[in-house]
Amino acid sequence: EVQLVESGGGLVQPGRSLRLSCAASGFIFDDYAMHWVRQAPGKGLEWVSGISWDSGSMGYADSVKGRFTISRDNAKNSLYLQMYSLRAEDTALYFCAKVGCSGASCYDHWGQGTPVTVSS
Amino acid sequence: DIQMTQSPSSLSASVGDRVTITCRASQSITTYLNWYQQKPGKAPNLLIYGASSLQSGVPSRFSGSGSGTDFTLTISSLQPEDFATYYCQQTYSTPRVTFGPGTKVDIK
Numbered sequence: 703e704v705q706l707v708e709s710g711g712g713l714v715q716p717g718r719s720l721r722l723s724c725a726a727s728g729f730i731f732d733d734y735a736m737h738w739v740r741q742a743p744g745k746g747l748e749w750v751s752g753i754s755w756d757s758g759s760m761g762y763a764d765s766v767k768g769r770f771t772i773s774r775d776n777a778k779n780s781l782y783l784q785m786y787s788l789r790a791e792d793t794a795l796y797f798c799a800k801v802g803c804s805g806a807s808c809y810d811h812w813g814q815g816t817p818v819t820v821s822s
Numbered sequence: 823d824i825q826m827t828q829s830p831s832s833l834s835a836s837v838g839d840r841v842t843i844t845c846r847a848s849q850s851i852t853t854y855l856n857w858y859q860q861k862p863g864k865a866p867n868l869l870i871y872g873a874s875s876l877q878s879g880v881p882s883r884f885s886g887s888g889s890g891t892d893f894t895l896t897i898s899s900l901q902p903e904d905f906a907t908y909y910c911q912q913t914y915s916t917p918r919v920t921f922g923p924g925t926k927v928d929i930k
Binding site (some may be wrong): 735737746747748749751752753754759760761763764797801803806807808810812813814815 | 854865875
């Protein structure tokens with residue numbers, strides 16, 4: 703059974719940093735790209751960042767470019783999101799998602815999310 | 823970036839109704855279009871990928887169609903467990919994917 707478990711969220715002051723983790727199991731982790739998606743309270747889904755299976759390619763939403771860094775450790779079956787210079791508008795539930803569906807590309811599995819609140 | 827719109831933004835329907843949700847892309851995305859269902863407090867769940875392929879385990883009352891810029895999600899006979907918010911997603915410009923704003927389906 704595929705499982706994605708996020709951790710590392712919490713309450714943080716504006717301007718500070720936070721590192722999210724996503725522990726994967728139940729599939730061959732280094733065969734798949736992985737993404738982060740967030741959802742602000744009461745709002746829709748927003749893509750944040752994605753990384754290829756081999757870390758050779760990464761992408762970021764304009765809203766987080768230069769402040770967030772995505773990485774992965776295939777030996778540990780783990781995905782990370784390092785967040786710097788956090789802003790109130792980064793407050794959201796952060797999901798990690800496995801990219802599947804072969805050529806169609808979709809998120810076929812999601813974690814339960816880890817909440818991030820940026821407030822003084 | 824490719825922009826996605828959905829209509830309606832919300833709808834009220836009864837159990838047994840046929841429900842149709844529309845999604846439009848700002849440019850052609852061929853069939854790189856997915857549909858997700860999200861219930862309050864839960865992660866989204868994949869329903870349809872590649873515009874019309876039903877994800878394993880998803881009831882056959884869900885179907886998707888379309889290509890290019892215009893897409894449709896249809897629920898043939900709404901069930902109580904289908905009351906949720908539905909999002910479309912384009913993956914044509916992977917990894918820079920974008921979601922539609924969502925359509926909330928509630929009970930009439």
